[in-house]
Amino acid sequence: MTGLFHFANLVRAGIRDNALLWMLIAGFALFPIFTHFADLPFWNDVAMRIMLLGMAAMGLNLVLGYGGMVSFGHAAFIGIGAYCVGISQFFGMTNGLFHMFLSIGVCGALGLVIGYLALRTTGIYFIMITLAFAQMLFFLFVSLEQFGGDDGMSIDRADFLVIDLYEPLRLYFLIWVALALVALGLMFIVRSRFGVTLRAIKSNESRVEAMGLVPLHFKITSYVISAVICGLAGTLFASWQEYVSPDIMHWTRSGEIMIIIILGGLGTLAGPLLGAIVFLLLEEFLPLALGAVAPAYAENWMILFGPLLIMVVLFGRGGLIGLLDKAGFARIGKRKMAVK
């Protein structure tokens, strides 16, 4: 009976989470109208960056939030996705769909290999081995001189048959469609038998094993899915930035995506996107705020951002979604926080 009640609770909580997620995505669809009338075209660029990082964070969240595996190397998949575009263009392949399929294939295969090797370990060892694989790939691209090495390579926006990405807003809505598809996919994955098992593994792995399931299979599958989503975000990132360098897979970026997830709310669908919005808005506004108070130090906004992160960890458990919960605006995080 309690199990049934818990299930009902889960569905209800899920719906609320989904509602917030789709509200945010609908907001992104309408955002260009606002920037058009307010005459702020620069903010379209910021919105694209938010959607891309949000997409990558949603991918990582499947592993981090739902599966409880602290992967500290997902920036590598973003980088591989971006380099799939750069290297294909280097060899004359300009078709955007080809880039996407290539990136899905390469990131999936790489995710399978890295996931298989890394998931032999747990805890701190897992964090470190994922970091090590990411560093390995980072240094590989730093030393690949024919693809720009340290300096990176410039990229043309990908060629999508009838869609010319150089036209205004074409890239924006391509990213938006990708984000919506990823969100839709994740929504079904999280609700499915697979997603429930993944969460069960997070809370008690040996019990899942005792039920006759093989936790490793579920973990590796989720790792591959999240790698592919990050790779997809990377391919689009390359078109947005029109440039790719090993910096895209620097270990601090892995930390950044993790920050976005925890800022928003771990193990929720809307959390990563919400976190991306807040993270990038802070990145835009903190320098302005600091510049207003102490103009000489506007560039040193990190000096505020660092302590802010520590505050979030010390006082803001459950991220922004948790805060919304406490304020009574949502009912998403409580169940998740009870698990730990």
Next chain:
Amino acid sequence: MTLTLILEQIFNGLQAGVTLFLVAAGLTLILGIMDFVFLAHGAQVMIGAYAAAAITQATGNFFIGLGLAIPITFASGYLLELLIIRHLYRRDHMEQVLATFGLILFFNEAIRVGFGPAALYSDLPPALSGFVEILPDTPYPAYRLGVIAVGLICALAIHLFVSKTRIGAMVRAGANNPEMTAALGINIKILFRLIFATGACLAGIAGMMLGPLTSVQPGMGEPLLILSLVVIIIGGIGSVRGAFIAAIIVGLVDTLGRVFLPSILRLFFEQATADGAGPALASMLVYILMAVVLIFRPTGLFPAKG
């Protein structure tokens, strides 16, 4: 000629190894005993380097710089633990990653505000700027030799401290089973704080010694942090002995790999292929080593927890 080169590179590798050990020794205990993922350990390296360089510039004496920087790094570690870190021990690893990541951003930016973004350079004292003949006709910089000596002395001191003293026994007990150690009436809070401060101090010493060899700049500790994490994983979390052996291995593999791998590859492949793949493979070598170790020994070479 080649023998000279090989010998010189082995010494460079040793020097890199002992420096890594100084960073890794404290960190392995922080990870092992407190189960705390501390990414801001690289900042301690930077604090040590800046303290030493700034005091050296102000007083004009390298040794006064070193002497004053050591208590400064100890105090900074002690304060950091007292103010922030101790509130994070019970949190999960991810939150620790996030909070210490915030610390990195803060320290790097604070140094940039305080000392400017440009690198500081500190000159070597005349007593250490010469060369020593390690073999006939094989001169080697005296300073680097000094770094190796200091590193080895520190390693010996840590070894004696951990294996012979009462506090060392507490540290070992803490690494093996923290709950049981606390249950036996050992004040684990103070123990943690002292380990943390000592670890910060050792990392600071590494930074001070690196100062004259590299440029002292914001973020200088991070490459060392990542490498020392590799060292800790290979050696086994919580094992000081493992950290020492792994640090020497990683230092030698990294240094020798970068110098000799391209020419070794040239024996088997065409020149162009070897020149392209050599540097790439060399910089990936330590990470490959770590992955291989983890695949065969998932808890490292000398796991401390039994």
